[in-house]
Amino acid sequence: MKNFILKIVALCMLFGFTATFAEEMTPVNAVESTHKEETYQTKPFAEMMSGFITSTGINAFINPSPNEMNSKGQPMSNFHKGVGRIIMIFVTFLLFWLAIAKGFEPLLLLPIAFGGLLANIPIAGIAGEHGFLGVIYHMGLSNEMFPIVIFMGVGAMTDFGPLLSNPKTALLGGAAQFGIFGTLVGAVILSQMGFVDFTLQQASAISIIGGADGPTSIFIATKLAPELLGAIAVASYSYMAMVPIIQPPIMKALTTDAERRIRMTTLRHVSRLEKLIFPITVLTLSILILPESTPLIGAFMFGNFLKESGVVERLNDTLQNSLINITTIFLGLGVGSKLAADQFLVPDTMFIMILGIIAFGIGSAAGVLMAKFLNLFPGNKINPLIGSAGVSAVPMAARVSNKVGMEYDRSNMLLMHAMGPNVAGVIGSAVAAGVLISLFQ
Amino acid sequence: METNLVMEGVKFMFLGMGTVYLFLMIMIAVMNAMSAIIHKFFPEPQPVTKAHQAETQDNKKIVAAISAAITHHREGQGL
Numbered sequence: 001m002k003n004f005i006l007k008i009v010a011l012c013m014l015f016g017f018t019a020t021f022a023e024e025m026t027p028v029n030a031v032e033s034t035h036k037e038e039t040y041q042t043k044p045f046a047e048m049m050s051g052f053i054t055s056t057g058i059n060a061f062i063n064p065s066p067n068e069m070n071s072k073g074q075p076m077s078n079f080h081k082g083v084g085r086i087i088m089i090f091v092t093f094l095l096f097w098l099a100i101a102k103g104f105e106p107l108l109l110l111p112i113a114f115g116g117l118l119a120n121i122p123i124a125g126i127a128g129e130h131g132f133l134g135v136i137y138h139m140g141l142s143n144e145m146f147p148i149v150i151f152m153g154v155g156a157m158t159d160f161g162p163l164l165s166n167p168k169t170a171l172l173g174g175a176a177q178f179g180i181f182g183t184l185v186g187a188v189i190l191s192q193m194g195f196v197d198f199t200l201q202q203a204s205a206i207s208i209i210g211g212a213d214g215p216t217s218i219f220i221a222t223k224l225a226p227e228l229l230g231a232i233a234v235a236s237y238s239y240m241a242m243v244p245i246i247q248p249p250i251m252k253a254l255t256t257d258a259e260r261r262i263r264m265t266t267l268r269h270v271s272r273l274e275k276l277i278f279p280i281t282v283l284t285l286s287i288l289i290l291p292e293s294t295p296l297i298g299a300f301m302f303g304n305f306l307k308e309s310g311v312v313e314r315l316n317d318t319l320q321n322s323l324i325n326i327t328t329i330f331l332g333l334g335v336g337s338k339l340a341a342d343q344f345l346v347p348d349t350m351f352i353m354i355l356g357i358i359a360f361g362i363g364s365a366a367g368v369l370m371a372k373f374l375n376l377f378p379g380n381k382i383n384p385l386i387g388s389a390g391v392s393a394v395p396m397a398a399r400v401s402n403k404v405g406m407e408y409d410r411s412n413m414l415l416m417h418a419m420g421p422n423v424a425g426v427i428g429s430a431v432a433a434g435v436l437i438s439l440f441q
Numbered sequence: 442m443e444t445n446l447v448m449e450g451v452k453f454m455f456l457g458m459g460t461v462y463l464f465l466m467i468m469i470a471v472m473n474a475m476s477a478i479i480h481k482f483f484p485e486p487q488p489v490t491k492a493h494q495a496e497t498q499d500n501k502k503i504v505a506a507i508s509a510a511i512t513h514h515r516e517g518q519g520l
Binding site: 164178181182191192200272290424434439 | 446447449450451453454456457458460461462463464465466467468469471472473475476479480483485
């Protein structure tokens, strides 16, 4: 009995296929169908079969439909519809591997990579205007909402105590921003030499990768160069994850053995009142000096103020956990929607990756050199290893400083000292972002 | 036009780094001033020793209660 049914089904399939090819021979009389009826019209089975086959993903990869548009409704090349998508799907698999097996920022890399996988599905148009990734993108990325919310959560997680007890380490966080502006010049020179065609806005958006601050990079990219968002976000987060690989060689190359063994004086106790007043002070400064940076600094200090106030434990807890987690999911998926083949598989992406890592390296090096420079002055000596923590990447960069320091002196704990430049780096890159935005107003 | 763009980049660099440093230096000055003021006029009360005493008192009470309970229990068993 079972066999019999199977045979019938197989026969039907066979009939369907042969009929499909027969159908293709006869010209379709589309002219007559101008008169449309509401009622459901019965179709021959063969036509249904052929319709189904043309709607499969296999067919869409092999014979890209000329009517398919990208997420902006513009036509795209056959390469980006077929082979390009397959390449991008494998790229997302690579990102899965980096996130799961290598532990590279899995919290963000996984949602981004999965968003990228979904964005490269043909026909379904998930990243298009009405697909859910497109909706997420317009909900909170194109209007810079998600990075701001992330910043609130980061603020609630940040402890300014180490910075307050040794204020001069803030200068290291400033030096690391040289990575941003140095790369900006590099990108402009590169496009002048004719390798790429970056506008000043695009060059600025790329160079902000040197700030090693994911939300800031996304904020600036959506504002100045939304077409490069995918590549910038992926570069930014993958380099942040690679801090333990990228930074130690730079740190070791620029310091002597004696410098790496410098012990720093223990941090003084910071009173609660100081911690409470600090966020308001910094916000006031940014209002006076650079109002363009207040969206980022304001959100950051809001989160920190809630935490230090000590009276809104529930809100603080939400900011640090549920809110930042939910936003991370949406942010990741929204950024992933920009990994569509037609936007990612362009020569620009390669230059963004290269410029990004240069920006990162320059930033780390500038922090270390600044620490050495400060040591020329009288006062408490600074271990130059904490200079590299001036690129934001909280708290990974500070941990790397601590780890490298302990390689040379097992009892030399640099972690808390490195947190000072680390959080100053966040403020510094927010200020740098504000400068870039104000320049393009 | 092309050289212009590089010059623009360099200008951005000086302006940007200048602003970042200006901001951070003012921030450092304000931080130092703030901590000086706070330490002078609002020294943090030090309730550490008090809390410790209260804790030991509590501990004594707890020990007393527990030993009373143990003796009570033993007496109960003895009967």
